[in-house]
Amino acid sequence: MQWDIVIGLEIHVQLATKTKIFSGSSTAYGAEPNTQASAVDLAMPGTLPVPNEQAFRYAVMFGLAVNADIERRSVFERKNYFYPDLPKGYQTTQLERPIVGPGYVDLDLAGGKTKRVRIHHAHLEEDAGKSLHDTFYDELGHGMTGIDLNRAGTPLIEVVTEPDMTNAEEAVAFAKKLHGIVTSLGICDGDMSQGSMRFDVNISLKPKGSDTLGTRTETKNLNSFRFMEQAIAHEVERQMDILEDGGTIVQETRLYNGDRDESRSMRTKEEANDYRYFPCPDLLPVEIDESFIEEARNSLPELPDARKARFMEHYGLNDYDAGLLAGDSKLAAFFEEAVSHGKDAKLTSNWIQGEFSARLNAEEKSVAESPITGAQLGDLVVRIADNTISSAGAKKVFEALWSGENDNVDAIIDAKGLKQVSDTGALESMVDEVLAGMPDQVAQYQNEEDPKKRKKMLGGFMGPLMKASKGQGNPKLFNEILVKKLGG
Amino acid sequence: MHNKSVAELSRELESGKISSVELTQQFLDRIKREDGQFNSFITVTEEQALADAKAADEQRAAGNATLWTGVPFAHKDIFCTTGVRTTCGSKMLENFVPPYDATVTENFRNAGAVCLGKTNMDEFAMGSSTESSYFGATTNPWGLSQGDKRVPGGSSGGSAAAVAARLVPAATATDTGGSIRQPAALCGITGLKPTYGRVSRYGMIAFASSLDQGGTMARTAEDNALMLNVMAGYDPKDSTSVDREVPDYTATLNEPLKGLRIGLPKEYFSDQLSPAMEQQVRNAVKEYEKLGATVKEVSLPNARLAIAAYYVIAPAEASANLSRFDGARYGYRCADPKDLMDMYTRTRAEGFGAEVKRRILVGTYALSAGYFDAYYLKAQKVRRLIQQDFVNAFKDVDVLMSPTTPSPAFIQGEKTNDPVTMYLEDVFTIAVNLAGVPAMSVPAGFVDGLPVGLQMIGDYFSEARLLNAAHLFQQATDWHQREAQ
Numbered sequence: 001m002q003w004d005i006v007i008g009l010e011i012h013v014q015l016a017t018k019t020k021i022f023s024g025s026s027t028a029y030g031a032e033p034n035t036q037a038s039a040v041d042l043a044m045p046g047t048l049p050v051p052n053e054q055a056f057r058y059a060v061m062f063g064l065a066v067n068a069d070i071e072r073r074s075v076f077e078r079k080n081y082f083y084p085d086l087p088k089g090y091q092t093t094q095l096e097r098p099i100v101g102p103g104y105v106d107l108d109l110a111g112g113k114t115k116r117v118r119i120h121h122a123h124l125e126e127d128a129g130k131s132l133h134d135t136f137y138d139e140l141g142h143g144m145t146g147i148d149l150n151r152a153g154t155p156l157i158e159v160v161t162e163p164d165m166t167n168a169e170e171a172v173a174f175a176k177k178l179h180g181i182v183t184s185l186g187i188c189d190g191d192m193s194q195g196s197m198r199f200d201v202n203i204s205l206k207p208k209g210s211d212t213l214g215t216r217t218e219t220k221n222l223n224s225f226r227f228m229e230q231a232i233a234h235e236v237e238r239q240m241d242i243l244e245d246g247g248t249i250v251q252e253t254r255l256y257n258g259d260r261d262e263s264r265s266m267r268t269k270e271e272a273n274d275y276r277y278f279p280c281p282d283l284l285p286v287e288i289d290e291s292f293i294e295e296a297r298n299s300l301p302e303l304p305d306a307r308k309a310r311f312m313e314h315y316g317l318n319d320y321d322a323g324l325l326a327g328d329s330k331l332a333a334f335f336e337e338a339v340s341h342g343k344d345a346k347l348t349s350n351w352i353q354g355e356f357s358a359r360l361n362a363e364e365k366s367v368a369e370s371p372i373t374g375a376q377l378g379d380l381v382v383r384i385a386d387n388t389i390s391s392a393g394a395k396k397v398f399e400a401l402w403s404g405e406n407d408n409v410d411a412i413i414d415a416k417g418l419k420q421v422s423d424t425g426a427l428e429s430m431v432d433e434v435l436a437g438m439p440d441q442v443a444q445y446q447n448e449e450d451p452k453k454r455k456k457m458l459g460g461f462m463g464p465l466m467k468a469s470k471g472q473g474n475p476k477l478f479n480e481i482l483v484k485k486l487g488g
Numbered sequence: 489m490h491n492k493s494v495a496e497l498s499r500e501l502e503s504g505k506i507s508s509v510e511l512t513q514q515f516l517d518r519i520k521r522e523d524g525q526f527n528s529f530i531t532v533t534e535e536q537a538l539a540d541a542k543a544a545d546e547q548r549a550a551g552n553a554t555l556w557t558g559v560p561f562a563h564k565d566i567f568c569t570t571g572v573r574t575t576c577g578s579k580m581l582e583n584f585v586p587p588y589d590a591t592v593t594e595n596f597r598n599a600g601a602v603c604l605g606k607t608n609m610d611e612f613a614m615g616s617s618t619e620s621s622y623f624g625a626t627t628n629p630w631g632l633s634q635g636d637k638r639v640p641g642g643s644s645g646g647s648a649a650a651v652a653a654r655l656v657p658a659a660t661a662t663d664t665g666g667s668i669r670q671p672a673a674l675c676g677i678t679g680l681k682p683t684y685g686r687v688s689r690y691g692m693i694a695f696a697s698s699l700d701q702g703g704t705m706a707r708t709a710e711d712n713a714l715m716l717n718v719m720a721g722y723d724p725k726d727s728t729s730v731d732r733e734v735p736d737y738t739a740t741l742n743e744p745l746k747g748l749r750i751g752l753p754k755e756y757f758s759d760q761l762s763p764a765m766e767q768q769v770r771n772a773v774k775e776y777e778k779l780g781a782t783v784k785e786v787s788l789p790n791a792r793l794a795i796a797a798y799y800v801i802a803p804a805e806a807s808a809n810l811s812r813f814d815g816a817r818y819g820y821r822c823a824d825p826k827d828l829m830d831m832y833t834r835t836r837a838e839g840f841g842a843e844v845k846r847r848i849l850v851g852t853y854a855l856s857a858g859y860f861d862a863y864y865l866k867a868q869k870v871r872r873l874i875q876q877d878f879v880n881a882f883k884d885v886d887v888l889m890s891p892t893t894p895s896p897a898f899i900q901g902e903k904t905n906d907p908v909t910m911y912l913e914d915v916f917t918i919a920v921n922l923a924g925v926p927a928m929s930v931p932a933g934f935v936d937g938l939p940v941g942l943q944m945i946g947d948y949f950s951e952a953r954l955l956n957a958a959h960l961f962q963q964a965t966d967w968h969q970r971e972a973q
Contacts, residue, residue: 089811
């Protein structure tokens, strides 16, 4: 049987406000446990929430960036459940009246296809604290759970899409697009390893062409694009196996273990909490007026779509390169810094997507953690473009920059003697000398009629030539001279 | 000295006839001697009070005294006090010492007033008799001479009894459904519940957030005005507090009442009210007519729905507000919890009393899937209708007057096993909280030797007018000066 896959996403985006959504505590990541938890965050008796205006500004900016309606009056509600990292015993969130209404995002997919994914709504809420399981032990050696409330009260927007995606590629493209939008807006640091963006994936299958949606499952808390892709593939396969064996899907929340590529049920619908939502009486409805929205609109920075168009027009990049570089604000900024030094946009783009990205991935580093700057990469590109160094030499320079051996491109070229010899006279005499020492090969070459084989045989002379030039001869020029001397 | 009002004590201190240390010591001695029979205090902070009094005397000597500098008073044990345990009448918070002040606490501290301790109350302010306190019931000073142990009303029964027994000249209190007015009436003192949002709720332990309001208790209207001068005002720490100018509530106390339009809600003069009670209230209204007021009957057609709506909304909010008492971070925790669920269930089963549990259960039920629309949403609709009743009534009149309670103070234990009868104690006071308007209870006579309260309800932010009307009534009568024997 053929199946249609239906995917909807819920994305938690941690807002990069300096303080929490309802208290003055810092939101900085990585502090000692419970050092950023005030009486309000600890839910001490009698304490009250005071909303942080910046969180509302960020939510409005997000809404505008995804073409959404901004609700003029939104309401905070209490979502009631007991858990030790939820100090009040309820989460303050929005349900019936979220701040951001329906909107959409357009995706560019492989092969020049585009796809619109609708956003159902986005709401503001507070994050919970963290439970640290088995990090403490009692006197009998039993594992105990520690609670760190530093994160409790960090503002989040939860973005809920319509079930508009039909495969993992689209879901990941959406997630990446959203990542690009929130980081470009500067409302989220986008650092997924620290939980700044977390994805819940709702998946269901239905017989191909059917109008009736199947029972869905929700896979929670995926914190990388790769895990998200794997989790979708895993869940689709799991559901397909069940359905093709004649079984039924249980509506449930599942947890995916990316390291083992397995998932398990966390709770079924029957086990789900009754959260007993009701409007929070400690907070008045949030009234957003036109001037607040206009102010937010005027503060919107360039967004990925506009940046992509500019990269294509201004730098002459193709659709794919422009989309990739413009999609991530930090990568885009790195590119623009590099190209302001390196001039050659295509070559700069190739180096960023090639050597640079490969190294970041290999070392699991973000652009912000790169040991080399855009300016340095730009300087390197200049020396490649003006033939000062060969591409092999460029890799050595890149390596020296990355390792921190030296931070100046020209100094590295000098120190390592990577400068190419491009003096035609000097190169010609080297060629003459090498050819004189290889008469058999010269004869063989000249007797060969197949141009492909001749081209291959040409390579046989390059080794000795590079050796004769101590690696500094310009390979391109050597090649030209060889062809001329050997008679085409 | 113990019979003097705040205003009088302030003048005594100003004249130098007595120091704050002496005055404080006198009241502390009186509490020590007398409070055994009332149990109106949960905690007496003798050492702190004497230190504060000494500081107040120095402040005065330095020429920096306010009207409150060195004047003793008490806080209901629902207001958080830095370094002094704040129990809310519950085992759950028996040993809870907050590291912060409620805004109300801070305001009195800044004014230089001397807090003598924390007064008894129904657990988490849930009750109308101060019998649900973990620290034992408070006894009303009235009735003791006849050999009866009567309730002081609740939930602010400790504050009311302490003021009535002259253990303090004034005390803070809170009112969610009548918790200031009903005990004020039953103890023969004057109490004011301000407009919702007039006094900050920060640091005031929440029962039902949309109804809770801090207020005042003293023997005279003038002292209530002096207290409100300290308590009222916008607080950036409470989003529901209202940013609106605070008048000097004492400045208009003597405005003539000529032309004051009084409305008598016919629903509050029903057969629930005993003829003797009604007679006292109508006598008080006659007194106002003598002072130049006009009187007409008005209607609050939805008032009869107030108790039903209140007992959905208040428990619903309470069910969430009290979730934080889970044994994890502060307060009571059960011994040797086996696991998380065991800690939650036993902590809450052992830490909360019966009435608190009852309301958590009711509130949880009302918010549950499948019942939310029928209970919570319906109650909110009723609440809007009740608000509209008051808005309509205040188009025609300035003040509504009624009895504060259907009957005088009852005997302890009489209603503890019948929650619904207990809830009916607040039949005349609850609609006020649902609407958010201000209201007072003023002593207006006696029935069978027990005090009767006159309730006066005003339009939003009309506290100054209410205090003015109460003050001039007290110039013409002496009910508020009567002392229990």
